[in-house]
Structures are given as C-alpha cells and as structure tokens.
Amino acid sequence: MGGRARGVIGDGLRSPDYRLAAVCDIFKPRVDSYVAQFNKDHAGGPIKGYTRISEMLDREQLDGVMVQTTTHARAWCVIQCLKRGIDTYIEKPMCLTIEEGRAMVDAARKHKCVTQVGTQQRSIPLNNWACDLIQAGAIGKVRVVEAPNFIGPMEWDDKPAQQMPDGGSDDWWDIWTNAAELRPYHQELHYGWARWSDYDAGGLCFGVSGWGTHSYDQVQRGLGTSDTAPTAILLEEKMETRDSGRFGQRQIGDDETGAPYYGMAKLSGPRARITMRYANGAELRLHLDGDRGPGLGCIFVGTGGKIEVNRDKISANPKELLARDDRPKTLGELGFSETQPHIQNWLDCIKSREKANADVEYGHYSTMICNLVNAVRETGLVGKTLQWDPKAERFTNCDEANENRWIKRPRRKGYELDV
Incomplete structure (x- = not known):
C-alpha cells in the first residue's frame, strides 16, 4: 500500500x-x-x-x-x-x-x-489522436523514431543485515522477496527496491523499465506495432555510467524512490545508445540523453515532417500538421487526472468483455523492449546486430544473449510461473 x-x-x-x-x-x-x-x-x-x-x-x-x-x-x-x-x-x-x-x-x-x-x-485522447494521425500518413512514411537513452539498474552488494521494522510477521521479508534471491534485510533494499537489478530494471529514477515503458509503449502505439517488437538490435557503444549531475537522490525511507517526476533519464546510471529496427523498416533510436527530447514519449520522423508525442502534450514540424478541428482537449481541460480515463476504460471492459486499451499482450511487447535494452547492453557486443524473433521470443544469432537475466532467471521454490 x-x-x-x-x-x-x-x-x-x-x-x-x-x-x-x-x-x-x-x-x-x-x-x-x-x-x-x-x-x-x-x-x-x-x-x-x-x-x-x-x-x-x-x-x-x-x-x-x-x-x-x-x-x-x-x-x-x-x-x-x-x-x-x-x-x-x-x-x-x-x-x-x-x-x-x-x-x-x-x-x-x-x-x-x-x-x-x-x-x-493509451487512454489519453490527445496521445491517441496524434498516433492515429501518424498511422494515417500525416508525416508520410515513418523512417525514424527518437526516444530517450534511459539509465539501467544498479547492482546490490550485500551489507550487514539491519533490524527489520516492527510489526511484521516473522516471514514477511521472505514473502516480500518473492521469486528473487533472499538477501539479508536492509532498508535500502526495502525502500529503495526500484534501484536494484534483483527487483526492477530502472535504477535511480525508474529509467529503462519505469519511464521507458511509457516511452516505448508510445512508440508501439504510433507505429501500429502493439502486437510485435523490433527484429534487429544494434548496441552502438559500451555501457558505462554517466552522471548529468542535475538531480539528487531521494532519501532512504521515502515511500517513493527515484528522482523528481521529470528527472527521468537525467540521473546517474549505466546507459548505452542502441538502435532497433522493426520489420516494417522503421528505426527506433535510443539516443536522447539528459534534457533532450520527451521524457515519457518519443519523436516520430517521417518523410513529410515530425510529430513529438509526450504525456498529454504534442508538437509538430511543420506546426500545421496539428492544426485540425478535431484535435482533442487535454486531460486538464477535460478535468481528468492522468490515470483516471485508463482505469475507467478497464472498468468499462470488465462489463463489456472487450479488450482494454493496454491489454496485457500490448504491455508485454512494450516491456519486452525495456528488457531487450538491458539484455543487449549487458551482453556487450558493440557493433554486432542481434536478430530478435518477436514470436519465438529469442535471439536467433546469439545464444549468450538468450541466457541473459532479463530474458529469464531462476525462481525460488513456491514462486514458479504456473498459469
């Protein structure tokens, strides 16, 4: 809670x-x-x-x-x-x-x-309208999509166990650990879990997995590739830790870890530029560092212009691309919070039994991109294009990458993926 x-x-x-x-x-x-x-x-x-x-x-x-x-x-x-x-x-x-x-x-x-x-x-009217324009050819054929070069997770080195907070059951830390390796209790694990690779993939400010999920999902929605993923992935440089120096860490013990909301990709952490290519020929370039580009979205570059899609914000070059009478109002203008329409869509679909806007399979392929980013960075084959089969969900030319922990990892007894 x-x-x-x-x-x-x-x-x-x-x-x-x-x-x-x-x-x-x-x-x-x-x-x-x-x-x-x-x-x-x-x-x-x-x-x-x-x-x-x-x-x-x-x-x-x-x-x-x-x-x-x-x-x-x-x-x-x-x-x-x-x-x-x-x-x-x-x-x-x-x-x-x-x-x-x-x-x-x-x-x-x-x-x-x-x-x-x-x-x-996926449930914000302005975002969906912009993505529909892109798919309808408003900027011609999409050649490139530019997105942030988000940071990845940190590695935890075990420290002496700390006393657990009062009030929990004897086994609560064991159960909290779930399928991951059981480590001695430490408040930096408990409250700062989102930083560590045992528990998340985003590092200091939610990075690749937290904010990247939104950004890459926007790519998928705009390209019309919600039911698939890129097929070729090129690591362009060695992964290394770079620090923008812009945002400090939150204090251990806060309920929420990470950086201020719009800090996103701008903190210290491991990163490396990657280019992915889809079967339709579009390239996804994860090149935008620091303050460059939309922190929760991406920039679609076509043969006839550009459209940038961020959360409830859009822009275009030329500007006339978005000067249309059917342009929706923002959530603020409609009086909604950022998540309210999304929850309502789920509730509506519970009654109708229709597929929701962000069905689990759409989420799987968007999150797959996050995991592929971390897997390719860690495999470290700079300059080699790795071929990915989105249906078989494996690399076809790199056995080493198929064994990476972001593809699969051991699970503790009792937490098997029994469906």
Missing part, C-alpha cells in the same frame, strides 16, 4: 463503477494504517485488510484486482489473480523478465480475463 497504490485507488474512486472492497500488503502495519484511515474517511462501507494475497482472493468475491506491487513480485501476484478468473489492472512495468511477460499473457488468455497494463497514455 505504497504511494502508487494509494494514487490509483484514489483515481478509481472517482468512478461510479468502482467500489473498494479489500486491500493487501505483506507488511501488516502499513495495511492496518490504510484500512483504518480509509474506513474513517469513507462512508461507503468498511474495507478489509489482508497480508496474504491468496487469502484475499479466496475469501473476497472480487470483480477485479489492481496489482501495484514491487516489479519483481508483480508477475506472480498477477498470475494468482488470473488463475482465479479475476480481471486485473497491472502496474507497469508489468514484469521483470520476458519469460514472466509471456506467462502473464498465457494466463490471461487461458482464463479469459480482462487486463489493463498501467501505461495510461
């Missing part, structure tokens, strides 16, 4: 179709605190609190579940919901590895569940 979970609950409660029944957090003091405050502030009926997801799913009669866990636990928790036939809203990045993403798609299809990955730009 961290900051993101509280945020999406707040946005959900704005809808007449949303009623909160129960919440779950492995750390009992946090869930108890949230339940007490919620029941005090809301007259719509008391909610229940749980510390075990399986207990909540089996006891409550739920139409949907919103999974806002740490990244490393997300796939396993989502699959527990899907196996019970429960429609699921999945925070992004939806998974830690490509193997996890495929298992989530398979589970959703097997159990016929409505899914929505939290790439909320």
Whole structure:
C-alpha cells in the first residue's frame, strides 16, 4: 500500500463503477494504517485488510484486482489473480523478465480475463489522436523514431543485515522477496527496491523499465506495432555510467524512490545508445540523453515532417500538421487526472468483455523492449546486430544473449510461473 497504490485507488474512486472492497500488503502495519484511515474517511462501507494475497482472493468475491506491487513480485501476484478468473489492472512495468511477460499473457488468455497494463497514455485522447494521425500518413512514411537513452539498474552488494521494522510477521521479508534471491534485510533494499537489478530494471529514477515503458509503449502505439517488437538490435557503444549531475537522490525511507517526476533519464546510471529496427523498416533510436527530447514519449520522423508525442502534450514540424478541428482537449481541460480515463476504460471492459486499451499482450511487447535494452547492453557486443524473433521470443544469432537475466532467471521454490 505504497504511494502508487494509494494514487490509483484514489483515481478509481472517482468512478461510479468502482467500489473498494479489500486491500493487501505483506507488511501488516502499513495495511492496518490504510484500512483504518480509509474506513474513517469513507462512508461507503468498511474495507478489509489482508497480508496474504491468496487469502484475499479466496475469501473476497472480487470483480477485479489492481496489482501495484514491487516489479519483481508483480508477475506472480498477477498470475494468482488470473488463475482465479479475476480481471486485473497491472502496474507497469508489468514484469521483470520476458519469460514472466509471456506467462502473464498465457494466463490471461487461458482464463479469459480482462487486463489493463498501467501505461495510461493509451487512454489519453490527445496521445491517441496524434498516433492515429501518424498511422494515417500525416508525416508520410515513418523512417525514424527518437526516444530517450534511459539509465539501467544498479547492482546490490550485500551489507550487514539491519533490524527489520516492527510489526511484521516473522516471514514477511521472505514473502516480500518473492521469486528473487533472499538477501539479508536492509532498508535500502526495502525502500529503495526500484534501484536494484534483483527487483526492477530502472535504477535511480525508474529509467529503462519505469519511464521507458511509457516511452516505448508510445512508440508501439504510433507505429501500429502493439502486437510485435523490433527484429534487429544494434548496441552502438559500451555501457558505462554517466552522471548529468542535475538531480539528487531521494532519501532512504521515502515511500517513493527515484528522482523528481521529470528527472527521468537525467540521473546517474549505466546507459548505452542502441538502435532497433522493426520489420516494417522503421528505426527506433535510443539516443536522447539528459534534457533532450520527451521524457515519457518519443519523436516520430517521417518523410513529410515530425510529430513529438509526450504525456498529454504534442508538437509538430511543420506546426500545421496539428492544426485540425478535431484535435482533442487535454486531460486538464477535460478535468481528468492522468490515470483516471485508463482505469475507467478497464472498468468499462470488465462489463463489456472487450479488450482494454493496454491489454496485457500490448504491455508485454512494450516491456519486452525495456528488457531487450538491458539484455543487449549487458551482453556487450558493440557493433554486432542481434536478430530478435518477436514470436519465438529469442535471439536467433546469439545464444549468450538468450541466457541473459532479463530474458529469464531462476525462481525460488513456491514462486514458479504456473498459469
């Protein structure tokens, strides 16, 4: 029940179709605190609190579940919901590895569940309008898409164990660790989990996996490639840590880790420029460092102009490309938060049984790009084009890359990907 979970609950409660029944957090003091405050502030009926997801799913009669866990636990928790036939809203990045993403798609299809990955730009009218213009040929044939060169994760070196915070069960840290390697408790792991490669792929400011998921998903939406991924990947330089010096770290102990919201790709961390190529010939160039370019989007370069798409913001060269009578209002003009329309789309699809705007398979392919970035950087074959088969989900000319931890990794007993 961290900051993101509280945020999406707040946005959900704005809808007449949303009623909160129960919440779950492995750390009992946090869930108890949230339940007490919620029941005090809301007259719509008391909610229940749980510390075990399986207990909540089996006891409550739920139409949907919103999974806002740490990244490393997300796939396993989502699959527990899907196996019970429960429609699921999945925070992004939806998974830690490509193997996890495929298992989530398979589970959703097997159990016929409505899914929505939290790439909320798929439900922003202005973003979708701009992407539809691109697909309709407003800038001619798209040759290149430019996106940020996001930083990757950091590596954790074990430190002496610290005393765990009071109030949790004896096994809460073991369960929090989920499928990852069980390490001695340390507050920098607990509160700073998003920095470390055991638990996430984004480093100091959510980088490749956190903000990159949004940026690359915007690429996919604009190119019309939501159900596939690039087929060729070129690492252009050796991965190294570079520091912009612009933003300091948050303090350990904060609920939210990372950088100020628009810091995104601008902090210190490992990075290297990459160019990817799609089967349709378009190139995705991950070259924009520091303050250059849209932090949550990308720039589409066509034979007849450019369109830049960021979150609820667009621009073009020539400007006349966007001077149209049917241009939608921004979310601010409509009176919506950034996530509100996305949650409503999920709720609508629960009733209609239609595919949501950010179906789990769309999310899988967008998150796949994040994992491919980290895998190719770590494999380190500068100047060699690696061929990727998006359907087989493997490299066809590099066995070493197929064994990379962002493709698949060992899982602890009890956290297998059983769909």
